[in-house]
Amino acid sequence: MNILILGSGGREHTFAWKIAQSNKLTNLFVAPGNAGTAKIATNVNIAVTDFLAIKELVLTENIEMVVVGPEDPLVQGVHDFFLNDEKLKNIPVIGPQKSGAILEGSKEFAKEFMARHNVPTAAYQSFTSESLEAGYAFLEMLNAPYVLKADGLAAGKGVLILNDLNEAKAELKNMLVDAKFGNASAKVVIEEFLSGIELSVFVLTDGKNYLTLPTAKDYKRIGEGDTGLNTGGMGAVSPVPFADATFMKKVEDRIVKPTIEGFQKDEIPYKGFVFIGLIKVGEEPYVIEYNVRMGDPETEVVLPRVKNDMVTLLQATANGTLNTIDLEVDERTATTVVAVSGGYPEAYEKGKEITGLETVSDSIVFHAGTQLKDNKVLSSGGRVLAVTSYGEHFNDALKLSYESLEKISFDKMNFRKDIGFDL
Ligand code: AMP
Ligand code: GLY
Secondary structure, three states: OOEEEEEOOHHHHHHHHHHOOOOOOOOEEEEEOOHHHHHHOEEOOOOOOOHHHHHHHHHHOOOOEEEEOOHHHHHOOHHHHHHOOOOOOOOOEEOOOHHHHHHHHOHHHHHHHHHHOOOOEOOEEEEEHHHHHHHHHHHHHOOOOEEEEEOOOOOOOOEEEEOOHHHHHHHHHHHHOOOOOHHHHOEEEEEOOOOOEEEEEEEEEOOOOEEEOOOEEEOOEEEOOOEEEEOOOOEEEEOOOOOOHHHHHHHHHHHHHHHHHHHHHOOOOOOEEEEEEEEEEOOEEEEEEEEOOOOOOOHHHHHHHEOOOHHHHHHHHHHOOHHHOOOOEOOOEEEEEEEEEOOOOOOOOOOOEOEOHHHOOOOEEEEOOEEEEOOEEEEOOOEEEEEEEEEOOHHHHHHHHHHHHHHOEOOOEEOOOOOOOOO
C-alpha cells in the first residue's frame, strides 16, 4: 500500500518510522517532511494545506491512504475535501472531518461538547466584544489565577493564565477588542483554574470502537523546573507513573467512553487520533483540552511503545474494525528530549549544520526542524531533534537520551536537562 503522511515535525518522522516497519507498505511519501523522513520516505515539497497539490500527488503516486499529522489541514477540512471529490472519496484519510476537528478549532465548541456529554472539565463561560462587561463580571466572581483562552487556533499561544484581576480584565479586552490573537480571540473562554498535574491520553478511534494508547507527559516550558516561555514541547515521558490503573479506569469511564459516545450521539464521524489533555486534581481527572491529532513530542514516546503493525491499526481505523485489534504495548518506558535552536521560542537562527547523528546507537533520533542540503543535515526550525530512548525505568531511558545528545551538536543547540524531574 502507498501511504502519504502530511506534516514535517518530529511527530511525522515518528509516524514515518513506525509505518516504514510494516510489510504492508509499498511506497511512503511525506509532504513536506524533513531530513529524517527523507532517509526513509520520499519527501514532496507541498504545504499541508495545499489541497489541490495534495490531490495531484495522491493521484499521480496512487496513494491509498493519507495520514494527517497537524491540526491545520484537519480544521481547514482536508478530510471533507477528499470525501467531496469523485476521484479521492474512497481514499481513507486518518484524521477527523471538519465537524470533529472543530473540537480543537474552537475551545467553546469543545466546552459545550464536554458539558453535553458530562465529561469533567473546568467551569467556564464564553464572551465576545459585545459581552465584555459580562466578562469582567464573570472574572470578578472567580478566584485567581484567571484562565483566558482564545476560542480559535492560535498556534498554541492562545491561553493566558493571570494572577491579577485587573491584568486579567485588561487582557480580556486585548483579546476581544484589540484582536490580540487576531480572529482567534474574537471569542474568549474564561475558565475556572484547576490545580493539579497534567498528562495526556491518546485514543485511536474509528468513530465507534477505540484503542487507548499509552499515556504521556510533555514538558512545555523552555526552562528547567518548568519555567519561562511556552514551547511546542521540550521532552516527554511514557507511561506516566502517576496514571495508575485506578486513575486510568476513571479516565476510561468518565472521559474516553463519553467522548467516543458523544461523537456518535452528535453524529460526528471521527476516524483518527484524539489527544485528551488532562489534569489530575487530587485523584480525579478533568479535561483541559481536546486536540484532534497526536501530540508532538508525545508521539515520539507513544508510538515507539506500540508493538502492533501501524498500517494494520490505521486500516482498522479507516474500516471501522478497531474492535478486532488488541493493542500490544511495550512495557518499557520511553523518553524523548528535544534539542532546540538557541533563542527558541523567541528569535533564533536556522541553517546550522548538525553533526554526530550517525554516532548515536542507543537512541532513536527523530527529526523535527531539519532539512537536507548538499547531503548535510541543517537545522530549519525551533525544535530541531527529538532523541528517544527506552529503559526499564524512566531514569534509565533519560540517561540514554542525554548520552546520545552529548554526541550530537549544532551551533547554539539547547535542551532541557531535567525532563522527568517532577515524576
Ligand atoms: P490548552 O491550550 O487549553 O492546553 O492550555 C494550555 C495550558 O494552560 C495547559 O497545558 C495548562 O497548563 C494550562 N491550563 C489550561 N486550562 C487550565 C485550567 N482550567 N486550569 C489550570 N491550567 C490550565
Ligand atoms: N505537545 C503538545 C501538543 O502537541 O500540542
